[in-house]
Amino acid sequence: MKIFTKFIGVFTPALLFLSLFAHNAAAFEFVPPKDFVSKEALPIKDLNFIRTKQGFTYLISRDGRYVFQGSLIDVWNGRTLATVGELTRLKDRVNFKYLGISSQKMFTLSLGTGTADVFIFSDPNCGVCHKLLGKIKESSLIKNNFKVHAVITPLLHETSMAKSQSLSSMAQKDPDAAMDAFINNSVGDDGASDQPVPGIQYNLLVARALGIQNFPYIVNAGGRIHIGMPDDIHLFLLKN
Secondary structure, eight states, rough: HHHHHHHHSSSOHHHHHHHTTOOOOOTTOOOOOOOOOOOOOOOSEEEEEOOOTTSOOEEEEESSSSSSOOOOOOTTTEEESHHHHHHHHHTTOOOHHHHHHOGGGSSSEEEOOOEEEEEEEOOOTTTTHHHHHHHHHHHHHHHHEEEEEEEEOOOSTTTTHHHHHHHHHHHHHHHHHHHHHHHHHHHHHHHOOOOOHHHHHHHHHHHHHOOSSSSSSSEOTTTTEEEESSSSHHHHHHHH
């Protein structure tokens, strides 16, 4: 965990992405700052994004005290935002492909045979995650249209890492049994490895950079984000 503390303590999540994942940062002409000499939190509660007819962009604090003039850049999607509409459309989205996040480096448990990839960041101690993936397992409609990846991310409890490592060991022998153990919350720490699992470490790095604190954290095939159990799982997975 030392690597996460080191990076998060120095970089903001956006800069962490650019330094570790992004391959196309030059596409929107953003150069991350380097050689930090100080970092201070600003006394700002809310910021408003304002675009004028003349084409100027401002970020203004709610009380009007602080005004920033320049470009508003969405690092998660590699876009310079020119309108409030773009900000609204992209605020609950993340582009894994743009950021260079590799599903091949993740440790995941998967359901479904569809071609559209869905990622659900899940902790072994998350009851809602168990319920959500159980519902997905029971839905032929979802499984036929999507490939759902449970990204095992041990953050909630001191036992989460050991359970995740046990799931990793189990998945090497029987991935379906590992998924069932996750859904049924029947995994223990008896199969935990003494060595870090690279896929789990990668999941943690991505989760920390995304600022994930609550589970399940769902990223559908269109990059849209939802935290918690959707009212209609299939409908959310279809959203663009």
